Amino acid sequence: MSRPHDASDRQDGGSQAKLEARKITKLFPGVVANKEINLTLNRGEILALLGENGAGKSTLMNVIYGLYQPTEGEILVDGRPVEMHSPRDAIELGIGMVHQHFQLVPVMSVVDNIMLGTESVRGGLLDRESVGAQISELAERYNMPVDPDAIIEDLPVGFQQRVEILKALYRNADVLILDEPTSVLTPQEIDGLFDVMELLRSQGKSIIFITHKLKEVLRIADRIAVLRRGEMVGEADPATVSQEELAAMMVGRKVTLEVEKQPAATGEVLLQISDLQALTDLGEPALRGVSLDVRGGEIVGVAGVQGNGQTELVEVITGLRHAAAGAVRMNGIDMTNAPPRRITEEGAICHVPEDRHLYGMVDAYSVADNLVLGSYYQRPFSTGLTMDPQAIAQHAEELVQRFDVRTPSVRTLGASLSGGNQQKMVVAREFSRPIRLLIAAQPTRGIDVGSIEFIHSQIVAKRDEGIAVLLVSYELDEIMALSDRIAVMFHGRISAVLPRNQANRAAIGLLMAGVHPNTQQTVAADTIEND
Amino acid sequence: MSAIAKLSTTSRMSRRAAISLVLALALVAMAVLVNKTPLGEHTWLRVLFGISALNFTLRATVPLVLGALSGILCERSGIINIGIEGMMLAGAFAGFVAKTSTNHWPLTVSLIFSVAVAVAVGGLMGAVHALFSIRFRMDQIISGTVIIILALGASSYLYNRDAIAEGKFSSIPVPGLSQIDVIGPVLFDNPPITYLALILVLVVHVALFYTRWGLRTRAVGEHPRAADSVGINVNRYRYVNTSLGGMLAGLAGAFLVLEAVGQFQEGMTAGRGFISLAAMIFGNWNPFGALGAAALFGYTQALQNELLLAGVTQVPRQFISMLPYVVTIVAVSGLVGRVRPPAAEGKVYETEGSA
Amino acid sequence: MAIAYPKVAFSRTLRALLIPLLALLAALVTGAIVMILSGDDPLAAYSGLFQGAFGDGKGWARTIRKTIPFILTGLSVAVAFKVSLFNIGASGQFVMGTIFSVAVGINFAGLPVFIHLPLALIAGIVGGMLWGAIPGILKVYTGAHEVIVTIMLNYVAALFGGWTVYAGGTQGQTPGPLWDETAGAISETPDVLASAQIPWLFGPPYRVHYGVFIAVAAALFVWWLIFKTPLGFEMRTVGHNMKAAAYAGIRVNFTIILTMAIAGGLAGLAGAIETLGLNHKFAPEFGGAVGFDGITVALLGQTHPLGVMLAAFMFGALDGGASKMQFESGVPADIIQIIQALVLAFVAAPLIIRMIFRLRQQPLEEAASTVSTSWGGS
Secondary structure, eight states, X not given: OEEEOOTTTTSSOOTTEEEEEEEEEEEETTEEEEEEEEEEEETTOEEEEEOOTTSSHXXXXXXXXXXXXXXXXXXXXXXXEEOOSXXXXXXXXXXXXXXXXXXXXXXXXXXXXXXXXXXXXETTEEOHHHHHHHHHHHHHHTTOOOOTTSBGGGSOHHHHHHHHHHHHHHTTOSEEEEESTTTTSOHHHHHHHHHHHXXXXXXXXXXXXXXXXXXXXXXXXXXXXEEETTEEEEEEOTTXXXXXXXHHHHHSSOOOOSOOOOOOOXXXXXXXXXXXXXXXXXXXXXXXXXXXXXXXXOEEEXXXXXXXXHXXXXXXXXXXXXXXXXXXXXXXXXXXXOOHHHHHHHTTEEEEOSOIIIIIOOTTSBHHHHTTTTTTTSTTTEETTEEOHHHHHHHHHHHHHHTTOOOSOTTSBGGGSOHHHHHHHHHHHHHTSOOSEEEEESTTTTOOHHHHHHHHHHHHHHHHTTOEEEEEOSOHHHHHHHOSEEEEEETTEEEEEEEGGGOOHHHHHHHHXXXXXXXXXXXXXXXXXXX | OHHHHHHHHHHHHHHHHHHHHHHHHHHHHHHHHHHHSXXXXXXXXXXXXXXXXXXXXXXXXXXXXXXHHHHHHHHHTTOOOTTHHHHHHHHHHHHHHHHHHTTXXXXXXXXXXXXXXXXXXXXXXXXXXXXXXXXXOOOHHHHHHHXXXXXXXXXXXXXXXXXXXXXXXXXXXXXXXXXXXXXXXXXXXXXXXXXXXXXXXXXXXXXXXXSHHXXXXXXXXXXXXXXXXXXXXXXXXXXXXXXXXXXXXXXXXXXXXXXXXXXXOTTTTTTHHHHHHHHHHHTXXXXXXXXXHXXXXXXXXXXXXXXXXXXXXXXXXXXXXXHHHHHHHHHHHTTTTTOOOOXXXXXXXXXXXXX | OOOOOHHHHHHHHHHHHHHHHHHHHHHHHHHHHHHHHTTOOHHHHHHHHHHHHHSSHHHHHHHHHHHHHHHXXXXXXXXXXXXXXXXXXXXXXHHHHHHHHHHHHTSOTTOOHHHHHHHHHHHHHHHHHHHHHHHHHHHHHHOOOXXXXXXHHHHHHHHHHHHHTOOOOGGGOOOOTTOOGGGTTOOOOOOOOGGGSOOEEEOTXXXXXXXXXXXXHHXXXXXXXXXXXXXXXXXXXXXXXXXXXXXXXXXXXXXXXXXXXXXXXXXHHHHHHIIIIIIOSOOTTSSSHXXXXXXXXXXXXXXXXXXXXXXXXXXXXXXXHHHHHHHHHOOOTTHHHHHHHHHHHHHHOHHHHHHHHTOOOOTTOOOSOOOOOOTTOO
């Protein structure tokens, strides 16, 4: 049961309040990121802060962590109003934050990262030894073993997160803010994280757990606060509230949590990947022999923790990265290491890239120019020696209509659209071409629920047209919701391919972590044991 | 996977170190042989390994390694500095002006004062570069270019062609060590800035990797947001480091005027600032790596000099003079994927509070 | 459905002009302060400068004459900027263009003008293109940063040029292939044949040649290329976002090499025009600075071809008036270099100008250019 929340009724948080935010308003040029938000965190509790992307969760936390100054309102710690001008002030008040994007220096060791900013120095030189010993002690107490001398970039993401938590604990944090901590973890790692959180709670630490995932909130939180469009819309009790009710609070309307789709009518193999190998930018092996078929009319989801070769797999398929060995065939034609343009044209492929700012769009281009990014050279956009701005604008007007891209004009710069509309712009460009193959990587990362629903329905529509869809996502929920078959990627290999109806989260979670489950469901030819 | 990755990185590093070590030992061995045995009768060998070649190498190395250290300080904190050439020139000119105005002082006092002025002016140029890059968010490469053009213009505008600097630094032999055959006269019988440059390599190395300042500097250059999130003032570190870097470039300029040449010439840095940058890159942003690279480039300059003097080849002198520049191009071209600059290099770091 | 908004376009043009003009003003004022501090009279200097640049027909002729190479080297740098490449190598490309055009210009006697002259101009373009393509190729295939490579190639080109006209002598070295045998101990080429010289538009004493039209045509061509053609779209896309360009099927490597070659070709053309139109021969001391000034001209012109023309004209006036200024006021002509550096500083950091003149920042305004790619990047 959710109860509507009056802004004033928690003003006097009582003696239990560890941290209190009162009437926090944060304005950015043209945007109200937070509007009169009240939030109370009690001692020894896990408070979930729920809200969809862009709801203002991170802004609020950055205010509490001293990274942003609130436009209005005040913060109280242990009942006393405090002023924070930088994270240093927050740290001194016992507030620690684990950012969604880890604030760790990749090329430095665990010790160096943890002591950074509060270094121990002996005789003018860094005292790495004693800090390392302290870290080991902390790690043992909170059951998070980690090698103090390891270099961050060599550690798996789950371990990097531990380092972030240890970093806060090393600074004697009583309040821990965890910003979307589960988005990078396997289901089993999430279990581990929740164990750690419970351990911390039992030792009197207070935790703010920021997320947009409903299931997790219900599992771990003592109390739930919901943010929508910069405003606190209410609180909920995890014991009584349902997922549907939470979703409605979060989005402001009823949302369907499941994607509706008909059974797949699969056709011939349109994408055939065999024994594909490739290197990372730094020359390390990224793909160690990937084989996978995708048929027309089916969605194959590639699940896995970020950094197990998914990015490189998509890049090699689309011609953006060189394949060291193996083959990629599209519609029966060998496209291994073909130039991207030939892959687009002859392979009849479209690609929704993982990072739209990195690949998918040019921030400084207008919406119209962004919409011809892959077809600018074709008629009618280019005729003879010159381009035709008129034709480009007309094309843009059409697509903006069809794909509901909300923009003041087609001449507006791509950078000034919201994340969801930018992604719809990319999808509009890619989906409007005649294609047989769709590669979608993280197609809904960091965008609002409305846009997510729209893009999901578009992907399913493509599949129903008989197009082969390869979906790569780090969000297991997205994979489970859309896929007809699920391929799990670990350490540069596909460790298993499961039909959707035989896949369960626990089994996939183990596969994502490189553990082969002892079930009958595995149909993978290539296992991780021979690594 | 992590273990493998780590292993391959370290082995790659140690292989490069091993190659450098072998090369250095071979050079010393050849030098000893050429200077102590009848091998020295071969003109070519004398040109390549004679004491004179080695001496010249060290002299050419000093400004390059100082310039490279300057680059390391700036870039490790995230500020690209292609203005080293200009900072060096400004330092050289300032040192010259200081020297000519204090000719009547006792020589040592006058020289030390001039070095101090050169270093201060270099530091000032560094501060200006930092101001442009940080406060005014100018593109760092363009800001560096501004520094160069400004130094070129100001030094020609203000240069008084009649002024003469009287006297320069002379060698101070290290007692005992300077008596060692071959190595002694090359390494232990030098003027003070040369010793200082070599000591600074060690100082910067220790400071960068074993002190609080170094840890924070590197964090600021790799991941400024991470540094900010633990309360480190990113831009303050960048200001300080870029100014320190400017001071080292100024010292390199002082070396040219007050120790090597003794006078100022317009545009006398002649691309040394840029070759320093190449040395910094070639040395993978490490002080000792930069020293090795600077020595390599210094050696090519020495070689150019020795070849022209000895007249042992029919290759036109202009082509011999191209040697240092061509070697620099080859060096920066032979490194694909093998160097790794500080990750946040060249990017403005903006916090919400900054204007 | 595309509707033209002439009003918007007009105010945008005004805004684009505002910062460079204010930057020039700020630089002149700062230059005056420098002069006062060093005991010179800025008023006399600036009036001498203006007299020298626009005082009479000869002044105008000098200004126009100086403007021509600035247009072309400015375009050279600007084209590269559009692709986020920093071409500090215009000096070397200028020298190579000069050498190539002279080599054609002093040979092939008997060719008619309408063949010999274009041939010599094209040779200059080719020389510059080859020299410009090298850093592009090295950047693409080895990751070598174009800033270092172009700088080093400037020195190499200067030495190479010195060799081609070397009078010989030292240690028995033979003279260079382009050396003028009649020049004795002087290292220079013979005059280019009359059939390869660009005719005078206004002959001596004005000495303005038809090269001015070639330069203006080059600017219009570059504008058309960058903003109207698919190739220009590709170049701009690579400049804004290399990865998005690759994603869009653009051949990024080819575009980078081609751009550097075009940049080199423009600087080479500058060298060819200076030689075939004005100097009529090559000696080692020719060229050089004009390449470096191209950077300032490009930025002052906001890397827009038409802006570059205006900026080049301003620089032409500064250079054209400099010697008269020194003659009339006794202020060393080198002050012009300082002013030019200050112009660069102010125009590259619009924030300074905004602060001085208290202007409001336009939302989402594009920076003049960004070229700070890290050294390792390919």
